[in-house]
Amino acid sequence: MGASVQVSESIATGSAAHAGTRTSAPQDGRALRYRPDIDGLRALAILPILLLHCGVTKLRGGFVGVDIFFVISGFLITAIMVRDIAEERFSIARFYRHRIVRILPALLVMMTVTLAIGCMLLLPNQLRDLGRSAAATSVFGSNFYFYLTSDYFAAASDAKPLVHTWSLAVEEQFYLLYPVLLWSLRRLSRQRLAQVIAGLALVSFAVGGWVATTYPSAAFFLLPARIWELSLGALVALGAVPTIANRSIRATLCILAIAVIAASCIAISSGWPFPVPFALPPAIAAAVLLAYGGEGPTARLLGAWPLRTVGLISYSVYLWHRPIIAFYQIRHGSTLAPVETVGLLCASLTAAWLSFALIERPASRRWRSGSGLVPHAVAVVLLAAMAIAGLTIAARADDIRPLSPRQALAASYLGWDSTEAGKRQFSTDRCFVLPTGRGFSPDCLRLSATKPNIALFGDSHGAHFSQALHTLLPGANIIQVTAAGCRPLLHGKGLPTCRTTMDAAFGTLDFARIDTIVLSARWLDFEQPALLDTIRWLRARGARVLVIGPSVEYDADLPTLIVRSDADGEPTLADRFRLPDRIALDRAMAGPVRAAGADYASAIDTECSGTTCRLTTADGTPLHFDHSHFTPAGAQAALATILARHPVIRPR
Numbered sequence: 001m002g003a004s005v006q007v008s009e010s011i012a013t014g015s016a017a018h019a020g021t022r023t024s025a026p027q028d029g030r031a032l033r034y035r036p037d038i039d040g041l042r043a044l045a046i047l048p049i050l051l052l053h054c055g056v057t058k059l060r061g062g063f064v065g066v067d068i069f070f071v072i073s074g075f076l077i078t079a080i081m082v083r084d085i086a087e088e089r090f091s092i093a094r095f096y097r098h099r100i101v102r103i104l105p106a107l108l109v110m111m112t113v114t115l116a117i118g119c120m121l122l123l124p125n126q127l128r129d130l131g132r133s134a135a136a137t138s139v140f141g142s143n144f145y146f147y148l149t150s151d152y153f154a155a156a157s158d159a160k161p162l163v164h165t166w167s168l169a170v171e172e173q174f175y176l177l178y179p180v181l182l183w184s185l186r187r188l189s190r191q192r193l194a195q196v197i198a199g200l201a202l203v204s205f206a207v208g209g210w211v212a213t214t215y216p217s218a219a220f221f222l223l224p225a226r227i228w229e230l231s232l233g234a235l236v237a238l239g240a241v242p243t244i245a246n247r248s249i250r251a252t253l254c255i256l257a258i259a260v261i262a263a264s265c266i267a268i269s270s271g272w273p274f275p276v277p278f279a280l281p282p283a284i285a286a287a288v289l290l291a292y293g294g295e296g297p298t299a300r301l302l303g304a305w306p307l308r309t310v311g312l313i314s315y316s317v318y319l320w321h322r323p324i325i326a327f328y329q330i331r332h333g334s335t336l337a338p339v340e341t342v343g344l345l346c347a348s349l350t351a352a353w354l355s356f357a358l359i360e361r362p363a364s365r366r367w368r369s370g371s372g373l374v375p376h377a378v379a380v381v382l383l384a385a386m387a388i389a390g391l392t393i394a395a396r397a398d399d400i401r402p403l404s405p406r407q408a409l410a411a412s413y414l415g416w417d418s419t420e421a422g423k424r425q426f427s428t429d430r431c432f433v434l435p436t437g438r439g440f441s442p443d444c445l446r447l448s449a450t451k452p453n454i455a456l457f458g459d460s461h462g463a464h465f466s467q468a469l470h471t472l473l474p475g476a477n478i479i480q481v482t483a484a485g486c487r488p489l490l491h492g493k494g495l496p497t498c499r500t501t502m503d504a505a506f507g508t509l510d511f512a513r514i515d516t517i518v519l520s521a522r523w524l525d526f527e528q529p530a531l532l533d534t535i536r537w538l539r540a541r542g543a544r545v546l547v548i549g550p551s552v553e554y555d556a557d558l559p560t561l562i563v564r565s566d567a568d569g570e571p572t573l574a575d576r577f578r579l580p581d582r583i584a585l586d587r588a589m590a591g592p593v594r595a596a597g598a599d600y601a602s603a604i605d606t607e608c609s610g611t612t613c614r615l616t617t618a619d620g621t622p623l624h625f626d627h628s629h630f631t632p633a634g635a636q637a638a639l640a641t642i643l644a645r646h647p648v649i650r651p652r
Contacts, residue, residue, distance in 0.1 A: 035299075039303070040302025041072060042314040046311075046317050054341045068282055070226060071233040074230035075237045102364070110319045124397040130160075130390075131395075132394045135391045137162055141169055143170050147217055162323070164322040174227065204231065211276075213273055220274060254288060254292055257289050261282050263281075320348060417625065427482075431444035445508060458518075487531075488505060520548035536596055536597065546648060551603040554574060554627045558625070559622050574613075574615055606638040607623060623638075
């Protein structure tokens, strides 16, 4: 197969490496030979994504399907462009017409339907976000929008029906530059061109490695850290891979590649540095299948009807599955029962097939037949209209979804943590470190010689008490060491920022000068032994320790539940969304923590009495702004109760 293509051929004289491939809509009717195994590889990419988003948590690394798509895209687009350049019929205008017909019809229909449903279901804050994201998608800049406003792995992403369009934006940004690059380098031999692309890949990989450990959301969403994946596919298309004459070896490599993709989907976690280095194994596996999988048993497996069919509709599956799942989870919660998972899978595949049959395929056939070409001007007008519609919806969200004063107060706290007031509550980018933010301020570790010293160690569920702690203890010096996703444990795991932050907490402070160390986090059951070890370690150094247990947690944002409860006249709605495992964990933690030598304060007991839990303060302010983080009023109410029961300042 492609491995036998010599890299020394000139672009201008040689045929494209892997000339046996083609895209779903070949140009000018002169198709590259169809390789059904590539559609099967598309199925291997889209199915883990779909299953993960439908609640199959065993496939926690299913998001690597996007990386496989990037490799496939780089391969196919390079094969087509190199062929056209070699035959002296390459046209950038025709290239972009092809992208318009391939991408826009189904995308615009999906966005139109999503905006219409959003206007009926979403609260004003959510609708504003949807409108803005639609506008960003219309200019293929949604990856920047979601980088600036969200974390793809955060629970809040469940409520973003267009969050998946970030990958389309990355591809289109690449396609904006790549044709110009190939055209400008058309005089180079294949070998030289492959060297240039390999150099780009290495630079991108190095940049991605640095960004993944310092600004992980930027590494995930933005093009520079993704170029190497597209370039990897391009190198295969250029034949810059080893020649393997032995069919058995090629078949074995392909089987191993499928196993690597499967293992990546199961093993890789959202907390790992990504895409560099952990996207490398599935990306290389995809490249191996592209290079050597066009014949033999692997080709028959991947080209079999079930996988080939899913691969053919994979673009529509990708487009439609996310809004379907997002709207369902907004209404019914993010935790899905098996029957809900099956239902969402069926709904996503059905919508995708209808989109493929009624939108994608007719548009492709009209373009291929030479009639009904989509002019660039029409595309610009349609995209501009969608952008205007999105911005108009964002600006008129309060009029589209009017709320009562009580509902408006609750809804105003959605997205609270990204507001300036929310950042002050957490001391964000000062004493609370985000993976995408600035480093830790040394002032947060400064001990006082004249005031009582109180230390707050934790993750975001510790940081949400920061402002309340300062308010309730005005005469104390507050030391705060908190980082997103980082439990305050001696040997905890998580993002690279966790180790740096917790080293500052446990490695530099004079614990004898601290009145009380408050440990507060979104505790996990399997980490209890590490918590007990941490308590004993602190107690051995003379520290007094107060552990604040988990807060009440819901399977949806509490403000949304309050609004729905009020609008639907269902006062017990939030009870159905309350997660019982957090309450069970609270009860299970108390005894062992006290036995290890620490005080234990139940945050849940500040909200709940028996089976009844308060949702708001007396004036209607929600206790939580999302599924579990306290609002300022909620944090102050909970902490005031805790401090009354567990004084943290030693008598002088």
